[in-house]
Amino acid sequence: DGGITQSPKYLFRKEGQNVTLSCEQNLNHDAMYWYRQDPGQGLRLIYYSQIVNDFQKGDIAEGYSVSREKKESFPLTVTSAQKNPTAFYLCASSIDPGTSGGRDTQYFGPGTRLTVL
Amino acid sequence: GDSVTQMEGPVTLSEEAFLTINCTYTATGYPSLFWYVQYPGEGLQLLLKATKADDKGSNKGFEATYRKETTSFHLEKGSVQVSDSAVYFCALTGTGRRALTFGSGTRLQVQP
Numbered sequence: 001d002g003g004i005t006q007s008p009k010y011l012f013r014k015e016g017q018n019v020t021l022s023c024e025q026n027l028n029h030d031a032m033y034w035y036r037q038d039p040g041q042g043l044r045l046i047y048y049s050q051i052v053n054d055f056q057k058g059d060i061a062e063g064y065s066v067s068r069e070k071k072e073s074f075p076l077t078v079t080s081a082q083k084n085p086t087a088f089y090l091c092a093s094s095i096d097p098g099t100s101g102g103r104d105t106q107y108f109g110p111g112t113r114l115t116v117l
Numbered sequence: 118g119d120s121v122t123q124m125e126g127p128v129t130l131s132e133e134a135f136l137t138i139n140c141t142y143t144a145t146g147y148p149s150l151f152w153y154v155q156y157p158g159e160g161l162q163l164l165l166k167a168t169k170a171d172d173k174g175s176n177k178g179f180e181a182t183y184r185k186e187t188t189s190f191h192l193e194k195g196s197v198q199v200s201d202s203a204v205y206f207c208a209l210t211g212t213g214r215r216a217l218t219f220g221s222g223t224r225l226q227v228q229p
Contacts, residue, residue: 042219090160104210108160
């Protein structure tokens with residue numbers, strides 16, 4: 001079955017540590033995205049990538065980093081510079097973000113819940 | 118910039134009641150419009166979408182019509198079930214940045 005996988009489902013981090021969240025898709029989608037969700041709020045864009053080896057900052061990129069070395073993978077690193085990293089992190093992908101007509105439809109993974117101890 | 122406004126929740130209904138969740142948007146050009154649903158502890162599932170004016174998206178008894186003249190995309194269902202209890206997000210992809218812009222979400226609680 002095609003889809004998006006995120007791991008781990010739950011992640012605990014001590015203050016001052018960097019952690020990396022995994023996102024893999026086998027949908028052959030060009031574009032991938034990372035969003036952050038805080039309780040009772042909508043999703044905010046952290047980073048997105050429209051093609052391999054290219055990515056752009058979203059609205060809340062400070063304290064986060066990404067890489068896109070393979071089409072299937074878009075890992076997110078939460079660095080110690082992120083002051084309030086406890087949140088639910090969602091990864092998404094779409095066929096082609098540069099067009100409309102449905103090819104920009106984003107599909108989401110199950111999420112990773114990060115808690116800072 | 119682009120923005121989405123949806124009605125605040127929670128919305129509490131009895132089973133078989135009619136549901137409307139209002140959503141309005143601000144965007145340049147011709148955005149694509151989406152409704153996503155989130156069940157507790159899970160990611161977002163695409164519920165329905167519309168990619169041009171006057172399109173009606175539908176799925177699982179839910180419907181929404183892309184109204185460019187009123188910049189709205191209200192979600193409706195004729196008869197809700199307890200299993201519809203979830204958080205519903207209205208969202209758009211604009212003509213500039215292609216990432217989604219979300220509303221704040223509306224929690225629906227359906228009582229038996």
